Amino acid sequence: MTDTNAQPAAETGLFIYGIVPSDVEPTADAAGVGDPPGEVAAIRQGELAALVSEVGLEQPMGRPADLTAYQTLLDGTAAVAPVLPVRFGTVVTGPDAVKDLLEAHQDQFVAALEEFEDRLQYTVHGRYHEQELIAQVLTDNPDAGELARQVRGQPEEVTREQRIRLGEMISQAVELRREAENQQLIDALSPLSVANAPRPPSHELDAVHVAFLVGTDDEEQFVKAVEDFAEQRRDLIRMRLLGPLAPYDFVSAHQLAAE
Structure with a gap:
């Protein structure tokens, strides 16, 4: 029997924080944007990885807590590895879109990460x-x-x-x-x-x-x-x-x- 009262599943996307070398791992306690905060993961493609977390597409973004989470994650990452911050609020549809982004700009991003090594x-x-x-x-x-x-x-x-x-x-x-x-x-x-x-x-x-x-x-x-x-x-x-x-x-x- 179909439950006519069931709510449709919320659509989600991936919030991208920054681009890092492929061997970078987010810490276990890394917290992302959203309420509740999303779990941060690394999606890898070639020599690169993107730090991402899942967010609801209908969820308002831009709260002070979201900006703080974005900056805290990137600043903490920069202390141990080069990172290219991606503009705050960048959300893509899923892992394939992230991999396509990394693949399309592989050489450019790798060169940029080398430029910011130890800086x-x-x-x-x-x-x-x-x-x-x-x-x-x-x-x-x-x-x-x-x-x-x-x-x-x-x-x-x-x-x-x-x-x-x-x-x-x-x-x-x-x-x-x-x-x-x-x-x-x-x-x-x-x-x-x-x-x-x-x-x-x-x-x-x-x-x-x-x-x-x-x-x-x-x-x-x-x-x-x-x-x-x-x-x-x-x-x-x-x-x-x-x-x-x-x-x-x-x-x-x-x-x-x-x-």
Whole structure:
């Protein structure tokens, strides 16, 4: 007898995290995206493997927990083996589609993995202390300083044009300072890194935001150089160093999303 109340089986696909050498195995406790988290497996083809987990095709993706799981898996993998992150949210229909992807790009992916052998990403992010920054801008720019004196203590509706102009001058000064700080950071760290990728500011007070690809032999010196750079600017910029990470900012030419 047919059960007319039975629900149709949920359609599933495979979420792809990254491409790794074929001998890489996910750890037993590796957790994927989804609720509950999917079990991570490796699908192999030739010299390559893809780290994947099963997800429901109707399941919403993009929760903070999903992004955290994606990054945790890739960063943990990068600590022990080269990995090519695949764009977050890439889902294919099943194992055959994964194997087809690996087969079609075998030479390209193998070469890329060789390029990232013993290399990790570190991201340097710094944000200005707002009051200290404004004080410096007003000191360095007499016109801005004069405008600030004109509007100080005056009603906003009376000094609207001056306030707008002052805001524009401060914004332009911050942009110029940001360009200079980013370049100084790149100059300071280039001898200890393989490549760099400046990132767009994520906030109007961002001072520096640059990703660096660093050889494992240079990690200790690189971190020390970042600390020295931050110490020299600690009164003006709050710095933080993120890493080691998978090389997210350096694999765009190798990333593929599902068609």
